[in-house]
Each structure stands twice: as C-alpha cells, then as structure tokens.
Amino acid sequence: MYLILLSILFPAAAGLFLLIRGRTPLSGEKGNTDRKTLLALTGCFLVITASLVFASLLTVKEGFTLFFLTKTLPIYFRIDGVGRLFSLLAVIVLPCAGFFSFAYMKHEERESRYYGFYLLVFGVLNGLCFAGNLITFYLFFELLTLSSMPLVLHSGSKEAVMAGLKYLFYSLCGAYAALFGIYFLYQNCDSLTFTADGALRASAITQQGGFLLLTAFVMLLGFGVKAGMFPMHAWLPTAHPVAPAPASAVLSAVIVKAGVLAIIRVLGMFGRDFLRGTWVQSGWIILTLITVFMGSLLAYREPVLKKRLAYSTVSQISYILFGLAVMNETSFTGALFHVLAHGFVKAALFLCAGAIIYKTGKTRVEEMRGIGKEMPLTMWCFTIASLGLIGIPPTGGFVSKWYLALGSLESGLPVFGVLGPVILLLSALLTAGYLLPLTIHGFFPGADYDYGSLQKKEPCKLMTVPIFILTFLSVLIGLFPNLVDGIIVMAAAGR
Amino acid sequence: MIVSVILIPFITGILIPIIPFRKRWQKEVFLETAVVLNSTLVWYLLLHHSDSTFLLAHFTGNLNISFRVDGMSMVFAGLVSALWPFATLYAFEYMTKEEHENVFFLFYTLTYGVTLGIALAANLLTMYFFYELLTLVTVPLVMHTLTREAVLASRKYLYYSLGGAAFAFLGLIMVIVYGTTTDFILGGVLDPAKTAGKTNVLLLIYVMAFMGFGVKAAVCPFNAWLPQAGVAPTPVTALLHAVAVVKSGAFAIIRLTYYSFGTDFLKGTWAQYAVMSVVMFTIVYGCSRAVKETHLKRRLAYSTISNLSYILFGAVIMTPLGLVGALTHLVFHAVMKISSFFCAGAVMHQTDRHYVHELNGLGYKMPCVFGIFTISALALMGVPGLAGFVSKWNLAGAAAESGNPLAWGGIACLLISALLTAIYMLTIVVRAFFPGKDFDYRTVSDIRDPNWKMLLPLFVFTLFIILFGVYSQPVVDFFMSVATGAV
C-alpha cells in the first residue's frame, strides 16, 4: 500500500520541489554547478521512482482504499494485469527519455520547470496505472492532461503555447465526454471498481440499453481523444513537433496510451458481451480503420520529421484500438502487445529525431540526406525501430500485427473481419513508405552528395544509450514474445 | 436572538459614519469585531436552533414578518456568515485605494444583515421583503465610484432587480391565495382543493416568478446587469456578486420551488421543462460569453452567471438529490468564486491591470495569488480532488438519477460548460505563468504579492476548496438531511 502511494507521491513531490525551487525566471544565466545539481537531483528522483514502481509491481497484490471522495466514491488503488502492463511501459520509457533530456535540454531555458513537470507526469502516470476504479482513474486522467501540458508548451514560443492550449482543450473535451458516461455508469453500476466483464446491472441493460450504448460510444469517443482517434486527433500532430523531443517521446509512447488504457477500462465496465455486435462496435471499428489509414496517409505526405512521426502515432494507436474494437481474445492480445511494441519503437524514433535535431538542427525530411553518414549509430537504431513499426520480423511490431490480423479474421465480423486486415496491411505499406526513405537517403545520399564536408556528429552517451535500450527492447520482445507473454495474458484475462 | 443577528450589522453599519474614528485602524478593529461577533452569533444560533418561529410583526391579514432557522437557512446563513469576516478583512486592504470608505462600509455591513434576513426568513413574504431590501442596500455599493459607468451599471442593476422582484411578487400572491400558509414547508404549501383546475395558470405564474427571482441569479436573458455591476469595488463583486446577492436569487428560487409551490406540483410539468431549458441555456451561454470577454472581472462575472445556473439546474431537477446538488454547488461555488475574485482584486489592487492580456508573466511575481487562482480555476473546472468536482458530481448524479431526458441533456451542458470554463480560466493561468519566449520581465519587476490582509482570506478559501474536494462527506450528508427535511 505504501509503495503504491510512494510511487505516486514521491515523484509528484519531487516535481513540485523542483518547480518551487526554480521558479525565479530572471536567473537565466545559471551556473554550471547549479545545472549539475539539478540534473543529479532529477536523475536520482527518476531512478528512485522507477525502483519504487518496480517494487510495487512486484510486491503489491491487494487493492486498498485511500479515502472517500464522497460517500460512494472511494479513491481506490489496485494493480491488475492491464495496469501492470502500462506501468511497465511507463517505467521503462520515462527514465530513458528523462536521461535523454539531460543532454537534449542543455540549451533550453528553465530546465527545472521542465524536469519538475516531467516528474509530476511520472507520478500521475503511476497513479493512472494503479487506479482501481473509474473515479480514481478519472482523477489522474485529468491531472495527466494538466501536468503534461507544460511539457508541450515548454519552449514558450507563440506556436508552442497555442499547441499546448489546443492539447489541453482537446484532452479536456474528451475527458468531459467521458465524465458524461461516468455519471451514467455510476447510476447503473453497483460500483465503479474496474472489472473485465461488465459491471452494468441487468435491470439497467434491459431498461435503458439503447441509451447506455450511446453513453458507451460517447465515452469511447471521449477517451479516444487522448488516443488520437479520428475525428479528434488534430491535437496530436500540432503538439508533438513543438514539444521538446524527449517530451514528444513520452507523449507519443506513454501519454497517448493513457487513452488506450482508459478505453480498455471502459470496455471492461460495460462488458464486451454488452457491446459486441452492436452499432457501437461497428461505428468504433469504422473510426479506428479510418484513423489507421488516414494517419498513415498524412504521415506519408508530411515533410517535417517529428510531425510525420506524430501522424504515425495517430495511425499506430488506432491499430491498438482496432484490436480492442474487434473484441476477441486474439485481437485483444495483439492490441496489448502493440501497446508495448509501439511504445518502445515510437519512443526510440522520437529520441532519434531529437538527436538529429539537437545535433544538426534539421527538421525536414528532405534535409536529412546523408544523415546516416553523419550519425550512423542513431540512424541504425532509427532503421531498426522503423522496421518494428512497419511490422517486419523479428521485431515486436510483427508479433502484434500478426495477432491483430489473426484476431480480426477469427472474429467472423461481417465486412470488417476481412476489411480490417487489408487496411492494416495497406497502412503497413504506407508506413514503410514514410519511414524507409529516411534510412535510404540517410545511408545512400546519392552520387552528388558532398562527402568533403561530412562531419561525425554522433551525439553523446546520454542520448545514445536510451535510444539503444529502447531499440533493443523493441527487438527483444519480437524475438522472445514469451518474456511478456505472462503479463499480457494476465492483462487480457482482466486480472 | 434571531433578530439581533440581523440588527447588529444594521447598527454597526449606521455607527460607522457617526463615530468619529481618529485612526483608520480603530475603524477596522471596530468593524471587524462587530462582524466576527455577529458571525459567531449566527453560528451559535444555527447550532443551537430550536424549531420555533419568531414573529416580529404582523403585516396585514395573516401575513407576518417572522424568522425561523431551518435546514436551508442553516446552509445559506452559515455560508454567508462564514465568508463575511474574511471579505471584510480583505476589503480593509482593498479600500485603501478607494474613496468614501465610510459610505462603503455602511452599506457593506447593512448588506450582511439583509442577507441574513433572507436566509432566516420563515415565510415567503419576509423573504420577499428582505429580497427587495437587498437590492436597495447594494445599489450604493455598485454606484460607489460614481463614475458614469458605475451609475449606468447601478441603474441597470436596479431596473433588473426591481423588475424581477415585481414578477416574483406574482408568485408570492399565488402562494398567499392558493396556499394554506406562506410559511416555508418542505414539499410545498399549495392547497390541492384550491388549485384544482387552475394548474396551468399557477404553472405560468411559477415560471414568471422563477424568472423574476432568476434576475438576481442572472438567468439568461436577465443576466446583463451582472457583468456590468463589476465596476463595483472588488470586495463587492466578490462577496455580493458571486455569493450574497446572486445566491439570494438562487436561494429564493429554491425556497419557491421546494418550500412553496412544492416539487410534487411542479415535477414533470411543462413549467419544469421550460425553466430547465432556460437554465441549461444559461449554463452554456454564460461560459461562452466568459470565453469572449477580455476584462478579468467581467470574465469572472460571466463565469458566475453560468455557475449560478448550475445551482438552479440542480434545483429544477426537483428531486431531493437535485436539491443536494444545488446546495453543494451553492456553498462550494461560493468558496471557489470568491477566491478567484479576490485573486483578481489582488491583481487589480497591486498592479492596476484589468484585462486578461495584461496579465502576462505576473505568475512569477505574485506566486501566491496566481497559485491560488490556479487552484480555484481547477476547482471551477471540476478537477477531482477539489471542491468543484464534488458539486458537479452531485448535480450530474442527481440529473442522471432523475430519469428526466432533458436533465440528461443538462449533464451535457454541464460538461460543455466545464470545457469552456477550462478555456477561460486556464488561458489566464497559462498567460501568467508562461508569458512566452520574448516576454520582457522588466515590465513586471516591481510587482509583488499583497500583504497578509489580502492573502489570509485567500489561503483560508483555498484550504476549504481542497478540504471540500477531498472530504465533503459531513457537509453533503448535512445537505441530504436538509433536502429530505430531516433538519
């Protein structure tokens, strides 16, 4: 119990500490020692938090109620399979990206503010993963939006502020749509504690079934905002490019997944049996497929690297959502697997993009000819990660897409059962189309490339090591899916 | 005893211009002592209330001026008397920059008594009496600066309020004629034998009276006076136009709906749907206007308009749970909004900046004020863990439970409004804390947080926002017992 609380409160408190400590904006010219203490502190905090989370993942079995918000609304924590899976992702990606930022943020102002909010986000994410009922979850969901917004608008440019606000308002919009559903779930369930097989009262289903379906759809749409599901995906490509690269990595790999986590929770509350075969399912599948295809297409046309990756996220998250929407065991497993696979891969890709920007200042794809010659290590990681995203064996992406397609075909859904895999395949082709040219042009800049001015620009270890780790993990889970099999099976079974 | 709490503010207020205070602090001590004393008395009265009615005077016929402490009065009187000493403290500091202090404090203190009169009234006539009086004693406060703008605002306020009262009066008449008594009795006092066959007329008059009292609660289309009345000094805008005056309107509507006409008579009729639609519209309308508004205090005023309609929305659900929701928001919104208004006032007092776009970068220079402002903003949005969430939860829960499809739509309105609230509040926060890359910090270099007289109320209110957010159980339980008539 205390471990869970600590893993939430410790990073939050540490973040607040950094925020309050570094609130004077006028001391722009900070001494080198000052920066070193800050980094050392942040590093310690990150490591401590990570170990706290691991400890709680391993030891805590029982749920507990912290206090009652109102008479019938407990703030309740419990670690179940799904939460464990997402927490695992977070606890790996966040420290990696955090250490990456130590190098990346060197030239930015107000570092302490950045790290402060970074740690806050870490704490809130832990809370989100460990939440045991819908209200607790909603609490952390809102806090996540609020605490991650400053990461987006960190640079303080007009564009960044607008993007941050856009992110904020889209997310809140989604959260409130979800809250609408929560009100009705509360009315029609005995409790809001998470379950995997439906908490609706039988009487409510018979009396207000139609309305409850509508509610479910509204909730899916609402939480789908965070997951970048069409039609509320527009914040994603705006927010990612303006945020610092490590922040984008976290945003894309973990925070967006909070939407997925939310949708899994909602599915559990309503029960898959209740939704299967209804218009909600069909509508939802249509939306996810549109998003999958559209995201890839937009990414294909996008010249700015980080924006391209953001569109790619839009598309890939909807792979996961498609897997959830099909609602059978196989596709569900695929979806959960893709959560991990995409998380590692996309974090690695964003960090690579960050390294490129940090070293060369290039943001547009066509400027990056010959980049492989300048930064070979980074680009090798980029290439491997790209393969993972496309879904080429032996990466994790292959395993997840295999399960997704298989599940879809097994489901026996009319039209979508077949159409789904086709679109997934098309999208994979497009993914190859928008990621591989970077590798190709990067390593084979063509005959007219000026080798004379070539400089080695490989970034420092603080940057490369996190990228390595993430890339390695993405391959690892592809080669040995059994490593995470246990946790995914537990999650899929709703334990 | 019950009359004394109304009279003490009156006497104190009248004494202020009469006693020749040598120094300012003497006046402050005198006033604060009186107000605190009175608040203590009120709380003593509320905690040791007996169920008896105190008859002050016969009016005409069976109408009389009398007072009684029941559940609703406990809520409202408790709220008002808890907030008043803090607001007075804040006013001392704020008014150092304004003129004719004595007149200000005279009417400010009178208003305290009148508001308590509304809260403690035992029947509709007494409430109506104090309701009208409230309009009159608050007009000088709005007019205080005597600028052209202030005069126009006070004029508008007066027209709207008196006009509203004229229609509310019709409701009073209906209750006098068709009711068994004008006393407040939970469940209503209409006599079924007399009302038979006149239902529609009564409903029409109810709607009129609702809109009439609704003027004070700034129901659309009668909301125009409230943003304009923001020209008043901030202690007035904060305490009166976010709590005492406007909530009197909401309080009166609750009295009218639950204690005079009775929910059994109104529930499910076209009248309920009519007023509910109006209220729902106001919820969204107020927020949208707040988003458009660039003047800080006026923006908050529009926000108040929307939030008042939250209360009314709870009230017109016409179930005990709805009343609980309404009461929760009545109290919690008071704390949240007064805190955000006081922040706005502190900014105006310290920097003389009035518009949202002038607030860039102030967050670092006034961390306490803007920190508190942020918390109140989050609370108003309804972030869980803060007071706003609990009240919205109760409101929406009541709406969902009522089984009334329109009320379900109302939940959607609440949420849209929450989103808009986020937009208009958080843009301010973002401006203050993230002024942008090329912001010149020298423009704000000589600005700092106000002194303790202003900060103390702010901290206390913030404490309560958080306290109510995480532990509202006893309060909500108490509201429940009020709504079911157990108190």
Add this chain to the structure above:
Amino acid sequence: MDFICNFPFFSILLSLFSGTVCSVLSAKAARIVNRVVILAVGLMSAALLFYLLSTGESFIYWMGHFPAPWGNEIRAGVLEAGMALFFCIIMYLSMAGGAHKLPSEVVESKHNLYYILVNLLLSSLLALVYTNDMFTAYVFVEINTISACGLIMIRQVGRTIEAAVRYMIMSLLGSGLLLFGLCIMYDLTGHLLMSNIKESVELIVANGEYQVPLIVSVALMCTGLCIKSALFPFHAWLPDAYGYSTVSSAAILSSLVSKGYIFLLIKIIYRVIGFSVFNSTRMIDVLFVFGLMGMIFGSLSAIKENDIRRMIAFSSVAQIGYIYMGFGMGTQAGMVASIFHILSHAATKSLLFIAAIGLTDVSGGSRKFVDLTGAAYRNKWAGAAFTVGSLSMVGIPLFSGFISKLLFAQAAVQVEGKMLASLIVLGISTVLNAVYFMKTVIRIYTSEPEAPYEGITFRNMRAYAVTLVCFILLNIILGVSSQPVVDMIGQGLAMFA
C-alpha cells in the same frame, strides 16, 4: 342623535365660511385661518371616525330636519369620516410643505385668493365625501372644478393659463356628462337622494324595464367622473396642470381632487346604482381595460419625460389606472384595494411633489434631470423623502405602495378571467415604475465633482423638513400596519350597502 353627528355639516360649513372670511383678511391671517380650519376639520373628522367605529353604524343627517324627499341629506359612515380625515391630513401637510415656496410662486396680492380657493376646495371635497344627494354632489363638483382651476391659474406663468384652460374644458366636459347622466337617472327614478334612487333602480332592474336608459345613465356618469379624474385616455390635461402649478396645488390636485371624484364614483356605484347592478353592466370591463392601459401608457410617458414634475404627474396617470383596474375587477376585494390605493397614492404622490420642489430648489430652479444631478446631497431631506416616495411607488415592502400592490394582486387572483391580464400588467407596470423612479433616485444621488448650486441645511427649512418627515411616517404607517386601515375600509364598504 349625538352632537357629534353635526360634525360633517359643521366641517363643510366651516371651510365654506372661512373661505369667505379669508377674502377680507390679510394674507398672513388668511394663512393662519386656513391652517386652523384644516386642523379643526381634521379633528372633527377624527372624532367622528372614532364615534362611528364605536357605534358601528352609519347615520344620515337631515339638513334642517326636513325628511326625504324634500330635504337635503348628509350621510356619514366609517369610510366617509376616514376619507375626510385623510384628506385633511394630506391637505395640511401639502400646504405646510409648499408654504415656503408660495411667496415666490404667487404674487403677494393674490395670497388671500389662494387661501380662499384652498378653503373652497376643502369644503367641496368634504361635501363630495359626505353628501347623500346627487344634485348637491353635482354642485360641489362644479365648485371643486372652479377652485381647482383657480389654484392652477394663480401662479400666472404662461403655461399655467393654458393648463388651466385645458383643465377647465376637460373638467366641464366631465361635469356635463355627469349632469346628463344625472338627468336621465332623475327621469328614470324621480329621485335625487341616493338611497331613494337606489331603491328605484332595484325595482327597475327587477322589473326589467328601461334597461338601455339605465345603462346609458351609468355610462355617462362614469365617463364624466373618469374624465375628471384623468383616467387614460382622458389624461392630456393632467401633466401641465400638475406640472406647472404651485407645489401645494400640484400636491393637492394630484392627491386629493382627482381622488374626490373617484370617491364620488365609488359612492355612486354603491349608493346609487348598487354594486351588483353596476357589475352586471359592461362598464366594469371598460374601466378595467382602460385602467390597464393607463397603467402602462402613463408609465411609458413618464419614462420619456425629462422634467421631474411632469414625470411625477404622468406617474399619477398610471396610478389612477391602478385604481380603475380595481374597480374593473368587480369584486369587493378589488374595491378595497382601490380605496386603499387612493390613500396610499395620495400620501405618496403629494410627498413626491413636495420633495421634488426641494430638489429643484437646490438645482437652480431647474426641473431637468441633468441639473438635478446630485441634488440629494444638497438637500438631504428632500432626497430621502423622494427616495421613500419612489420606493413606495415601486412597491417595496415597508411602504404603502407595497400593500396596495399586494391587495390588488390578491384581488386579481380571485377574479376568473381577469387574473392573468391584471397580474401581468401589474408586473410590467412595476418594472416601468422602477425604471423612471429609480432613474431619478440614482440621478439625485450621483454627485458631480463640483456642484454648481448651493446646498441647503436643516436650519433653513425646518418646517419643510418636518413636513417631509410627517409624510414619510404616514407612508410607512400605511405600509407597516395596514391591517386596521384595510379593516376600516371593509367596514365602511359594508356600511355603504
């Protein structure tokens, strides 16, 4: 028969006689005589009222002990005595309140005449209140008209002449119609004494004869009195007449003269035609509709007005609309409300006129709102009094206006069919009242940075201030303890029947 029964006769004769005496006295003596007479009449009425309340019965006083149908009769009930007392109070206060302005308003040589006219007016009002004879009533209506014209004209500013002529024409038209109605009634019944006419009318109605002439006669008498009491749309003469005459005249005219006619109408309704007969004619619907319209249009005109005195005058049109609306409801409750409103309006309107003069005095004599800015700071008593009057007009509890509004509304609810219309118009009219009165109140309390006019202190106008305080008290007494008054009105109406 007790000695006290002579009082009505005494008071009429006393005021008539003193009027005559005044013509040979000096101005100052005339003023004292005038005050003393009003006081004396007031005391007599008060005594009479107590006597009547204690006996609980009305009495009829035969003039010269000639019984009907030859003799002329005076009748006194609770309502009559109360009304006479009230008229005296208002008149005394109005005279006192306007006294300090008189030298500047009326040339020195005409002061006598002024007091003569006031005394005559009083006597005619008393006669209208007490008489039991239709023809006597008619005669005193004419006396009333003439003295009122004199009161308007005596100020001798250009517009007052015009106003007086207008008033004269309209009034004569009114009395002409009244006379016609009276003639027809006399033809139908052969009587002039009210009680006798009533018996005959009951017979006629019972037999179903002469329906048309009867209705025509009722309509003529009603219309005549409506014109004289400035019911909308016959109010064109009123703003000028009230707006430009001397203060006391305006106060008296607006609060008493028109009320005298209205009281006569009430007497005719109850004592001549009979309440139920009157209600069975369509007349009440007509009165009701015009009453409502008066309430709205009077207020609208007042809103447009830019002159404080004329604004108050237009407000009278609206208030008279209230009274006729009460008549139009055709119920006992409506009638009680109307009579109460007569009292409350009289008390309030004269207060407003007197207070307004205090305000204009400290604003360089200008009545334009622009100049009145901040006047309440320069003349605090007048400001407070004007505020009280305004609040009463708007119908704020504690003041008399609220009670009449309450009574009207309660009465309206009991009338099927007219309920919604009257309630809604009542509401709208309150809003309109609020608009123009509150606009003025805010205006007079808005201080200018440098006031262009001299202020005035309590010492300079002790009498004036005391008068205002009396008015305010009267208003609040009516507003707070209205129950005895309402009971008395009810009792009086019961005696009428």
